[in-house]
Amino acid sequence: MIRTLLTLVKQGKTISQRDIIYSLNLAKHHQLDKIDELYQIKIARTSNGKLIYPKTLGQKEYYQALKRNDVVFGIGPAGTGKTYLAVVFAVQALKNNEVQKLF
Structure with missing residues (x-):
């Protein structure tokens, strides 16, 4: 883990x-190799x-899912970033002229 x-x-x-x-949690589940994937995605x-990732x-x-679909339902506990990521994604789409306005 430290090496990674x-x-x-x-x-x-x-x-x-x-x-x-x-x-540590990823290492316990033998998924530590996937942590690098998170840093490859630059949202905004x-x-x-x-950098937001x-x-x-x-x-x-x-x-x-937000990138692939027009409508996405995010379900999960409070504080997991659902609203934050949705807003960041929407603002980025507005800045990139992919949408005209946010509702």
């Missing part, structure tokens, strides 16, 4: 405490330039 996280740091990625905890940037494999799947 060090590789991400060497690539210029910022690793948070939450990333370490999530990596904040106003101060911080999926934080979990579930968020990655949700983001991909």
Whole structure:
């Protein structure tokens, strides 16, 4: 796990405490190799330039569903990023002139 996280740091990625905890969880389920996939998806940037990317494999799947479909129902516990990712995705679509307005 440490080797995987060090590789991400060497690539210029910022690793948070939450990333370490999530990596431990992935390692327990033999899915640590999938953590690099999360950093490959660049959803948008904040106003101060911080990169927004999926934080979990579930968020990655949700983001991909938003890209593939016109209507997506996100179901899950509070605080998992459903609304945040949907809003970021919608604002990015507006900025890219993919939609005319947000309702």
